[in-house]
Amino acid sequence: MGRQATAWNTMQKKRWTLMILALFTLLTLTFFFFTRSAFNSCNSTDHFQAQIQSASQTSSSGPNPLGFMKSKLVLLVSHELSLSGGPLLLMELAFLLRGVGAEVVWITNQKPAQADYGVIYSLERKMLDRGVQVFSAKSQKAIDTAMKADLVVLNTAVAGKWLEGVLKENVKQVLPKVLWWIHEMRGHYFKLEYVKHLPFVAGAMIDSHTTAEYWKNRTRERLGIKMPETYVVHLGNSKDLMEVAEDSVAKRVLREHVRESLGVRDDDLLFAIINSVSRGKGQDLFLHSFYESLHLIQEKKQQVPSVHAVIVGSDMNAQTKFETELRNFVLEKKIQDRVHFVNKTLTVAPYLAAIDVLVQNSQVCSATSEFSLESTLCFYQCSCYFIFGKRTKRRY
Incomplete structure (x- = not known):
């Protein structure tokens, strides 16, 4: 009996590994297709329009690469629900899966006491409207x-706490069908309380080879x-972002509107860092360098x-200790009068259109493909893109 159980578990593990490998491969092809279209668009507006038209024709005539997920039940576990990268990426995956007829359930593992419940309600409403079911993380329905x-x-390393905290004795039955999507690189995420089950899941998906190697070593x-x-899936470019990047009239209108709202003149020099404000994302280094x-x-x-700086990704409601430190430094x-904080937003195109120099943390850039970098540069006629970090100082 023991041997039969072991053999059955081995077969189950292989089955889920193959399914996740298939999902990874098709996601890679999907991301690459749209990324390549966006990258080529830097050459000319006509070529960009041709690529979009070609993409539309392909998507309407050919089979969807995620079609094999039709009627499958997928559970998405997010560590939080906010306007930050991890949750928003997982939401995009939810909508892709719903688009091919998969049954998708979302749970949010933790809702901090200082969370912006207006944002949470809005994002949950958006998912419900698209057919994604939303359950309480600790409910029997979730189990x-x-x-x-x-x-x-599982989305992000922190989501690993849900496995032990909620599933308890059922963890071993679920692990063989878990795909762990990891984004973090900061040291405090390497704790057993988060990732002790990591070796036993079917696979891990990471945004870059650099981050994947870092996780393997650490x-x-x-x-x-x-x-x-471990599978590496580079993030592609936003189709909406590229459309704005190639529309000179739209860029000019957005630039004027954003600069007016910030109190920045057209001939002023505007630096920006765009990321959720938190320790390790580089906003402190950015402000010190700016000063x-x-x-x-x-x-x-x-x-x-006149030189100005804008930090896009603030949280006016939470006012974390780190953001308070940043604001105190400015005061x-x-x-x-030179530094402007902008709240978290799903719409970054206006700020990319308005700024002259985008400054990015090298850890964040490690998860950014060259295609994404090039598409960002499409926003700038005189392109300035700085990447900073302990070992990286590059200018494009």
Whole structure:
């Protein structure tokens, strides 16, 4: 009996691994198709329109690459529901799966006391309107769904706490059908309380080869555990973003509107960092560098346009300790007329159109394909794109 059970478990593990491999392969092809279309669009507007038309014809005439997920039950587990990268990416996956007829259930593992419930309600409403079911993370419905699901996607390392905290004795039955989508690179995520079940899942999906290698090394050296089969899926470009990038009239209108709302003139020089404000994302380095630049300009008495900085990704409601530190620094250095905080938003195209220089943390850029980089540069006629970090100083 023991041997039969072991053989059955092995067959189940192989079955889920093959399903996840198929899903990974088709997601890669899907991301690559739209990414390549966006990349080629940098050449000319006519070519861009041709690519969009070609994509529409292909999608309408050919089979959907995710068609094999039709009628499958998929459980998506997010560590939070907010206007930050991880949850929004998982929502996009939910809509892709719903588009091919999969049954999709969403659960949010934690809702902090200071969470913006207006945002949570809005995002949940958006999912419900698209046919995604939303269950409480600790409900019996969530547990039953995990047991019956054809695929369980854990989003971010932190979501691993849900396995032990909710499934309890049922964890081992669910692990063989788990695809773990990991985005984080900061050290405090490498804790056994988050990832102790990582070696036993069917597979891990990571946004870049750099991040994948980092996770393999850190889990082995710090935790003494081995990563499961790991697949790298580069993030593609937003079709909407590319359409704005190629529309000079739209860019000009957006630029004027955003600059007017910020109190920035058209000939002022505007630097920006676009990311949810949190420790490790680089906003502190950005502000310190910006202040030093202002000081240097004044010291050297250089004749340059008025310089401004905008931080897109603030959370006006939560006012975290880190963001409070940033705002206090701005007040202390008396640069509040030069630094502008913008709340988290799903719409970043207007800010890309309005700014002159985009500054990005190198850790974030490690998950960005060259296609994404090139598409971002489509927004700028005089392109300036800085990547900073401990080991990376590049300018494009």
